[in-house]
Amino acid sequence: MKYRKQILTLHKILGFATGLVVFVVSITGCCWAFKDEIESLYSDYKTVEVQDVPLITVTEAQTIAQEVFPNNHIHGAIFGKPNEAIQVIFYDREPEFYQDVFLNPYSGEVIQVNDNLSGFFPFILKGHIRLWFPKEFGEQLVGASILLFIFIIISGFLLWIPKQRKNLKQRITFDWKSTTRWKRKNFDLHTVVGFYICSLALILAFTGTVMSYNWLKYVVYKSTGGDKVAAFIIPENKSGLKINDASEGLAPIDQLIPKLWKESPDVENYELHYPESDTSSIYVEVSKTAGIFYDSDFRFFDQNTLEEIETPGIYGKYEDAKFADKILRMNYDIHIGAIGGIVGKIIAFLVSLLTASLPVTGVLLWYGRNYKKDKKLQVNQ
Structure with missing residues (x-):
């Protein structure tokens, strides 16, 4: 049908335009999936011996940490259990600065300083959200590409639907024989794999796009019945005068x-x-x-x-939180699979890995068809 040809053309154009971005974002997403579990294997410095002495105060933690980076801004401090170090977080937007200072909660001793902008996982995150380009350009490139990828998934599903019901089995199984050629195998890898992961890939792409665009966040919130401000707002003090409590x-x-x-x-x-x-x-x-x-x-x-x-x-x-509030609050946990615990992360990892294969099999599919046409023309000449 004519509409299928139009959808196929759109699918190929969008695929070529975004394929490399989708591949990189998917692979880096795989690497990010088990970040917490991997980092926990070498984070012994976060644990301290419990002592029968008073903990340092919030102000003391601020003062001690500020001495490490006197010219940078303290974003906040994490206070955990009695056997956990205090984590003071430094963050400046311009020039970008993001480091953690870990303190002994009893003595205030500086245990370790971590640079959150260098190392394996920061490298992976930069690739995932901006393809290692400057932030202003890279984030827009990734955001637009993943938004278009949503249309690729939808068009791919429409193309997957078989014209005749008897052909349905071919679209959901790998019916390979010893004589099956690589072009057929590649076609099945693209269509069958694409069918099984399309719904989950759509969820990952959509939740990622919500984080990229505030207008989409607003649309999702209002369309699900939200009646608050779809933003993070720190309210002002109610008291006007500073009161010293003795x-x-x-x-x-x-x-x-x-x-x-x-x-x-x-x-x-x-x-x-x-x-x-x-x-x-x-x-x-x-x-x-x-x-x-x-x-x-x-x-x-x-x-x-x-x-x-x-x-x-x-x-x-x-x-x-109401239903609409919970939808937005869950967005990041859904995106990384954490909403389903370790099983959810495994699913997110596999879906990301298989999603990365789709641009590859798609290009090979296009190459195989065009190479076949070129070969026929050469034979006829």
Whole structure:
């Protein structure tokens, strides 16, 4: 039919335009899938011996870490269990600077400094989100290519649908014999593999595109019934004056983490973000489950009174999240497969690996057909 030829033309044009990007993004996605599990094999420095002495305060951790990088901005600090080091995170957008300083929570000793912009996994992440190009160009290239890849998946499925029902078996099985030629095998690798992974590849591509484009994030949120602001918003303080609390001689911010641990001792950790100004609130991300992010609580406290403040954005307490809020909050965990635990990561790994094969088999499919035509022309001449 005529429409199938038009779809095939579109499929090939988009495939040639985005094939290399899809291949690189898929391969780097495979490498990223088990990042946490691999890094845990050589992260003994994150564990410390528990001591019967007071922990250093939030302010002391800030002061000690700032001495390591006095000219850089502290993004936040992660306070874990009594046997875990404090992780102080430094991040500057321009020029880009992203390093972690790990402190002994009892003595304040600097245990280790990690550069999050160098090494294997940072290299892989740069390839995945921007193909190692400068950020402004690379992120737009990857975002646009994966958006087009969604249309490639849809067009590929339409082309996969057999014209006759009797041919359905050929589209879902590898019926190879010893005499089967490589062109037929390559065709099956492209169509059969493409059919089995298309739905999951579509999910990975779509969730990745949501992270690339705020307008798509807004569309997804509103179309699923969201009524909040589809953004991360740190509210302002409610109190106008700075109040010094003489309780144990501690500033309000230094009382917050012990207070939270006392209220909820079973969480994974608390990531505290120091206020950017005298009027902004303290933001604390409460990690409840290791390896996933969607069920974290995002809590905001007046920096003078520690009164909890509600945010107009979707990132607040998980128990208050509505269906549309949860959809966006789950987006990253779905994208990396963490939503399904280790099984989900294995599935994401395999789907990414097989997705990487599609541009390769697609090019070989095109080459085989065109080479065949050229060969016939040479014979006729």
